[in-house]
Amino acid sequence: MIMRSTPSNEILIAADLGTQKMAVAVAEMAGDGSLTLLGVGEGVSAGMRKAEVTDFGHARAAARMALADAERRTQAEVSELYLTMSGTHLASRNESVRVATSPDDEHRVTEGTLEELQQLAAHLPLPRDHAILHELLRGYSLDRGVASPNPLGTHTEQIEAHYHLVTGKRTRLQTGVQCVSDQKIRVKGCTFSSYASGLAVLTEEGKQRGAVVIDLGAGVTDVSVWRDGAVVHSCVHGVGGDHLSQDLSIGLEIPYARAEKVKRELGTVTLAAEEQDEKITLSREISFDGRTFYKEAMVQVLQARMAEILEIVRDDIEAQGLWSAVEGEVVVTGGGARMRGLARLASEILPRPVRIGRARDFLGEQGDLERPELAAVLGTLRYAAEHEMKEAGRPQGLKKLSQSIGRMLSAMRFLA
Ligand SMILES: Nc1ncnc2c1ncn2[C@@H]1O[C@H](COP(=O)(O)OP(=O)(O)OP(=O)(O)O)[C@@H](O)[C@H]1O
Ligand SMILES: [Mg+2]
Known part of the structure; x- marks a missing residue:
């Protein structure tokens, strides 16, 4: 039997450690970002209360069972995955950040300007014990508040980016991540579960x-x-x-x-x-x-x-x-x-x-798309695909930046 592996970015894996069930979804991503669902591994949860780990040993063992079930069903070998997060410690707020564009470049908005805005958002002050799970872009405003969904290439003296931040208690997020990560498995990114569900079910x-x-x-x-x-x-x-x-x-x-x-x-x-x-x-x-x-x-x-x-x-x-x-x-x-x-x-x-x-827009196993309890884990696959496509499309220099301090892993700043 051929074992498939994840680092090629062709196989994407998402895990959801819920209060009642643990689910691990595996999909194959094509070059255009479309996803074929290969299967879902599942197991009964243990050591979880209100979507948070309360007994690390039991939760980790239950997560292992779901991961093993996913490997068995899909022949995928899990080495990297995206994790769905929840818990009442999560908080959200809307924030805006602003930068001035350079007169040397005729005040043109470049990739670098947008990256700078994102870095500002990623480093907004948080409660001491919180880490950012998402900074989700809501849009941009140019001079005199003119809204622009895609300002790249426009000329403006100032640009403001509006973000929706989802944060969570660093230690709680860390415990969730450590439930699935070990020497063999790396958590590449995290999603807030209802955001992920939206990615799966909304047009x-x-x-x-x-x-x-x-x-x-x-x-x-x-x-x-x-x-x-x-x-x-x-x-x-x-x-x-x-x-x-x-x-x-x-x-x-x-x-x-x-x-x-x-x-x-x-x-x-x-x-x-x-x-x-x-x-x-x-x-x-x-x-x-x-x-x-x-x-x-x-x-x-x-x-x-x-x-x-x-x-x-x-x-x-x-x-x-x-x-x-x-x-x-x-x-x-x-x-x-x-x-x-x-x-x-x-x-x-x-x-x-x-x-x-x-869940919409998956090729492959259609039966699982009908199951509302899988929306979060399937949406996390969608998020993973978007993230992987974005990373693949970045120029080399920016890619390096994003890998060292960029969002998904620095969304995991708490791992450092
Ligand atoms: N047929 C059904 N009728 C009514 N409720 C159901 C049915 N099937 C599942 N449920 C309920 O759905 C809940 C489990 O949903 P789900 O699997 O989405 O939770 P979870 O992800 O494990 O938990 P959480 O998101 O809170 O951490 C349970 O309360 C269960 O009783
Ligand atoms: Mg859930």
């Missing part, structure tokens, strides 16, 4: 018109708001599908793992009229006394918690004054998006149309 038009991506995980709910093709707000709420299972466990007086099973198999957050009087009898392997209850009672429990999560998301976007920027839709990803009736409930609570996310 270019959707990103322009304004969209909200809600990644409903087990421990956390990650949100990114997009407008004019860029992310304008990112947030991690410490609530997720685990809470629904916990509530059901208490309500039905059954252990958590069984409540999780009932939720997945029978759960719904909206009740159809014909289900009003429907009763559910739990099998004896779920509940010792084979309990019977009205479906409506279960729906009330699940609906109350799901509505609470959606209201938290809605109110945060409201507090940021961003709903008016969202002319498009809300897209829900993460395993929580599988909850029956979710799109309907979310459409009642959120002020925009809601759909469940499906």
Whole structure:
């Protein structure tokens, strides 16, 4: 069997260490940046709480299992990967940086000017214990505030670049990275999970018109708001599908793992009229006394918690004054998006149309694209492809610069 390896940049690998599952996606990138999904390795998580590592040994062992599963399924040999990150320690803010162009060059905006702006953004002051995960470009302004999406070659005395920064606690990010890296495996870059999910499920038009991506995980709910093709707000709420299972466990007086099973198999957050009087009898392997209850009672429990999560998301976007920027839709990803009736409930609570996310534009294995819980890891592959293409297109000198102090690895400044 031929083992494929990553350093050629043809094989890209992304890992997502979630609260409930660990996923490792492998794709082949063609010269034009298009991706063919070769397969996804998976494993049950351990040592994670609210998307953060709480038991390093267990989390590392679980990550190894998912990595080995990916290698087995795709015959890829993992030596470099991109990692998806989340956790309530993440924070975001919008910042602008400015430089004057040189009169010697007739005030022309060059690659060097844009690189300088990016370096300024990458080195903006942060809280002492934070590191930058992303500085995402939102656009440029030239003299007198004239907006320019692509200012290269224009003449202006000053240029301002607008960035969306996502930062996280250095030590927490470091722990995540170290869960997968060793002498053999190097983490090449990291993504914020909801940004990654957006890369997987949104169209270019959707990103322009304004969209909200809600990644409903087990421990956390990650949100990114997009407008004019860029992310304008990112947030991690410490609530997720685990809470629904916990509530059901208490309500039905059954252990958590069984409540999780009932939720997945029978759960719904909206009740159809014909289900009003429907009763559910739990099998004896779920509940010792084979309990019977009205479906409506279960729906009330699940609906109350799901509505609470959606209201938290809605109110945060409201507090940021961003709903008016969202002319498009809300897209829900993460395993929580599988909850029956979710799109309907979310459409009642959120002020925009809601759909469940499906990853787009991958060749190869199509079945995995339908799985909303894989959106973040698949979007991280998309990010990896963009990053690799950018690196390949850079002039040699800049490439060197970017490798030593540039974004992805210096996004990993905390590794130094
Ligand atoms: N069919 C289903 N119906 C309802 N909920 C589901 C279903 N399938 C999965 N879930 C829920 O989705 C959540 C897991 O989603 P996901 O795999 O995206 O989480 P994760 O990435 O491991 O966690 P996090 O992002 O919080 O770290 C769990 O709460 C699980 O119960
Ligand atoms: Mg997740």
